[in-house]
Amino acid sequence: MKKIFEIVTRDASSRARAGVIHTAHGPVETPVFMPVGTQGAIKALLWEDMEKLGVQIVLGNTYHLYLRPGLDVIEKAGGLHGFCGWKNAILTDSGGYQVFSLEQLRKITEEGVEFRSHIDGSAHFFTPENVIETQRKLGSDIVMCFDECPPYPSEEAQARRAVEITTRWAKRCKASRLNDGQLLYGITQGSIYPNLRLESAQQLIDMDFHGYAIGGLAVGEPQPMMHETIERSTEILPENKPRYLMGVGTPEDLWRAVELGIDQFDCVLPTRNGRNGQLFTSEGKINIRNAPYRFDFSPPDPACDCELCARYSRAYLHHLFRAGELGALRLASLHNVAFLIKLLRQIRQSIIDGNFQQHKQRFLSKYLALEERIS
Amino acid sequence: MKKIFEIVTRDASSRARAGVIHTAHGPVETPVFMPVGTQGAIKALLWEDMEKLGVQIVLGNTYHLYLRPGLDVIEKAGGLHGFCGWKNAILTDSGGYQVFSLEQLRKITEEGVEFRSHIDGSAHFFTPENVIETQRKLGSDIVMCFDECPPYPSEEAQARRAVEITTRWAKRCKASRLNDGQLLYGITQGSIYPNLRLESAQQLIDMDFHGYAIGGLAVGEPQPMMHETIERSTEILPENKPRYLMGVGTPEDLWRAVELGIDQFDCVLPTRNGRNGQLFTSEGKINIRNAPYRFDFSPPDPACDCELCARYSRAYLHHLFRAGELGALRLASLHNVAFLIKLLRQIRQSIIDGNFQQHKQRFLSKYLALEERIS
Numbered sequence: 164m165k166k167i168f169e170i171v172t173r174d175a176s177s178r179a180r181a182g183v184i185h186t187a188h189g190p191v192e193t194p195v196f197m198p199v200g201t202q203g204a205i206k207a208l209l210w211e212d213m214e215k216l217g218v219q220i221v222l223g224n225t226y227h228l229y230l231r232p233g234l235d236v237i238e239k240a241g242g243l244h245g246f247c248g249w250k251n252a253i254l255t256d257s258g259g260y261q262v263f264s265l266e267q268l269r270k271i272t273e274e275g276v277e278f279r280s281h282i283d284g285s286a287h288f289f290t291p292e293n294v295i296e297t298q299r300k301l302g303s304d305i306v307m308c309f310d311e312c313p314p315y316p317s318e319e320a321q322a323r324r325a326v327e328i329t330t331r332w333a334k335r336c337k338a339s340r341l342n343d344g345q346l347l348y349g350i351t352q353g354s355i356y357p358n359l360r361l362e363s364a365q366q367l368i369d370m371d372f373h374g375y376a377i378g379g380l381a382v383g384e385p386q387p388m389m390h391e392t393i394e395r396s397t398e399i400l401p402e403n404k405p406r407y408l409m410g411v412g413t414p415e416d417l418w419r420a421v422e423l424g425i426d427q428f429d430c431v432l433p434t435r436n437g438r439n440g441q442l443f444t445s446e447g448k449i450n451i452r453n454a455p456y457r458f459d460f461s462p463p464d465p466a467c468d469c470e471l472c473a474r475y476s477r478a479y480l481h482h483l484f485r486a487g488e489l490g491a492l493r494l495a496s497l498h499n500v501a502f503l504i505k506l507l508r509q510i511r512q513s514i515i516d517g518n519f520q521q522h523k524q525r526f527l528s529k530y531l532a533l534e535e536r537i538s
Numbered sequence: 539m540k541k542i543f544e545i546v547t548r549d550a551s552s553r554a555r556a557g558v559i560h561t562a563h564g565p566v567e568t569p570v571f572m573p574v575g576t577q578g579a580i581k582a583l584l585w586e587d588m589e590k591l592g593v594q595i596v597l598g599n600t601y602h603l604y605l606r607p608g609l610d611v612i613e614k615a616g617g618l619h620g621f622c623g624w625k626n627a628i629l630t631d632s633g634g635y636q637v638f639s640l641e642q643l644r645k646i647t648e649e650g651v652e653f654r655s656h657i658d659g660s661a662h663f664f665t666p667e668n669v670i671e672t673q674r675k676l677g678s679d680i681v682m683c684f685d686e687c688p689p690y691p692s693e694e695a696q697a698r699r700a701v702e703i704t705t706r707w708a709k710r711c712k713a714s715r716l717n718d719g720q721l722l723y724g725i726t727q728g729s730i731y732p733n734l735r736l737e738s739a740q741q742l743i744d745m746d747f748h749g750y751a752i753g754g755l756a757v758g759e760p761q762p763m764m765h766e767t768i769e770r771s772t773e774i775l776p777e778n779k780p781r782y783l784m785g786v787g788t789p790e791d792l793w794r795a796v797e798l799g800i801d802q803f804d805c806v807l808p809t810r811n812g813r814n815g816q817l818f819t820s821e822g823k824i825n826i827r828n829a830p831y832r833f834d835f836s837p838p839d840p841a842c843d844c845e846l847c848a849r850y851s852r853a854y855l856h857h858l859f860r861a862g863e864l865g866a867l868r869l870a871s872l873h874n875v876a877f878l879i880k881l882l883r884q885i886r887q888s889i890i891d892g893n894f895q896q897h898k899q900r901f902l903s904k905y906l907a908l909e910e911r912i913s
């Protein structure tokens with residue numbers, strides 16, 4: 164039997180590692196950034212764009228897909244892969260993060276969460292069992308446990324209750340049926356409390372999941388606290404299982420988290436920023452809507468070869484944004500997703516080549532210089 | 539010297555003809571549909587999409603481009619081609635249609651039209667001379683005269699005044715400087731009055747333009763009146779010059795107008811309808827937002843091989859529209875533009891093959907059947 168997770172190379176200077184996750188829809192080379200396809204589409208983009216970028220895995224949102232188009236449609240289409248026409252791997256979240264965000268619209272019990280749809284107000288009930296069943300029907304390659312994600316800041320008592328229910332729910336998820344080949348990840352909680360993070364991780368490790376996610380971060384806590392929590396978590400999460408940091412992030416955070424031993428990331432940042440005109444570039448973050456770009460006929464990122472940068476100028480993209488042209492949203496989103504996909508590919512290669520630290524320094528000194536000049 | 543317009547084949551049964559317009563940016567095979575790139579972009583689409591469809595000519599709007607990004611930007615980029623990164627031909631309108639639509643914001647004199655920008659209310663003055671100068675700077679391959687386009691309905695006296703000023707302005711346009719290789723078209727007016735259409739055409743023919751447009755149609759008049767006016771116009775417009783019907787149109791109107799001797803068309807319909815979920819298909823017009831498509835896993839148009847139809851189902855596109863995903867607007871717009879580009883290519887081939895009438899009957903009987911079933 165093929166191993167689910169192989170480590171190809173370990174960085175000598177840090178916890179960074181280059182690996183491969185073998186999924187039912189092909190290999191996923193790690194560390195990896197997973198573009199977010201909330202409603203069965205990467206916002207402003209299409210599946211052929213993901214193929215052209217060589218994307219091996221994307222994320223889909225159980226909460227959104229369950230509500231619309233609904234499981235009846237997706238099942239008839241042969242699962243989320245068939246519905247979307249996407250052939251590589253899909254990770255689906257459990258909907259926990261979304262239903263806990265519906266503060267006015269939900270009621271939590273030991274059994275599960277009752278909530279009202281943000282679309283039409285209809286009542287629904289998510290339990291660990293039916294959330295796993297939904298992901299079974301979606302046919303995702305990596306299935307996430309149903310967890311409680313508390314807000315930041317949370318009192319320790321509140322964070323503790325979230326850890327406890329997350330562990331009990333994880334047991335019920337683990338006992339639920341999945342299809343052959345579907346992988347199941349546990350999600351650790353514990354806010355920023357090291358003792359809670361340790362307990363949460365230990366309890367999940369004891370259940371032996373295929374992989375482990377760090378949930379409840381990137382929800383507003385200061386960056387050093389996030390990094391500290393990642394560091395404490397990867398100290399105990401098993402070496403031989405993939406580690407997934409949910410909802411991160413920025414190029415700076417991605418370098419740091421890989422250094423701390425994280426393998427998988429997802430974030431809406433590249434598409435959300437793209438729709439606002441913010442571009443990641445090798446020289447730092449820029450907002451293309453700003454006046455100086457009106458006459459700037461250079462490529463948005465001179466070091467990039469994406470569909471935007473290979474063909475269009477900053478001045479043209481600036482104009483499309485100012486004129487409200489939809490193509491602007493596509494081009495900027497495409498560039499940002501390509502930027503993070505390629506960034507993680509470079510990071511992985513630097514681990515394999517044994518020069519992770521040099522690459523990190525070189526990237527960040529160039530990337531952060533602009534921000535420091537501006538601020 | 540190469541002829542500007544060559545007729546390749548004439549249809550024996552009608553006034554339809556297959557030809558080629560030789561522009562400074564390559565040949566344009568006619569009859570042709572020109573996608574509309576109002577603000578330097580085909581709405582929801584990109585220039586690489588036009589290349590993949592084999593588009594030979596697009597339309598740009600002088601009024602919009604003059605206001606935003608402004609001529610200073612476009613001149614510095616080396617003209618509209620350089621600004622957009624588009625290598626094939628561009629026809630620019632004169633802005634006449636747009637400024638006459640600004641009813642509350644404009645003042646017409648013999649000299650020209652004073653108007654206020656719809657963007658920021660700033661005051662501007664268009665004259666025949668400066669509109670030609672603007673198009674010279676844009677570097678369009680086909681330049682349109684500044685005309686007065688009266689609304690429908692117009693009293694005969696109002697339509698007559700519009701013809702008269704359009705003729706006087708056409709003279710001033712003709713006397714203005716263009717770059718080598720730029721072609722200049724006159725625009726006929728006269729609303730639905732046959733005598734005025736005749737006068738307008740005759741006066742412009744006397745000035746000897748490179749081509750002739752029929753303006754002031756598709757502005758709300760009944761379809762039979764539009765067809766009648768086209769027929770009266772192509773009776774007198776010279777055989778050896780390209781004829782351009784502005785603002786048309788639907789597949790039905792395109793077949794009929796080609797039959798009446800029209801060579802060029804432009805219309806916002808494919809992109810505007812696309813953004814509303816309306817698709818042209820070989821089996822008629824459908825609105826993909828409608829409920830029956832929720833479970834329809836067949837391609838939007840089974841006879842189409844575009845990026846949408848080759849890959850996605852009606853159910854998926856229905857979902858993208860219902861979920862407000864931007865990719866929906868792109869896919870539907872792309873399909874509709876591809877549909878009209880390929881339709882005109884089929885029409886042209888049928889003229890060359892000598893079976894225009896059979897193809898027209900076959901297309902329309904299939905295309906209109908659905909509409910008749912529904913109504």
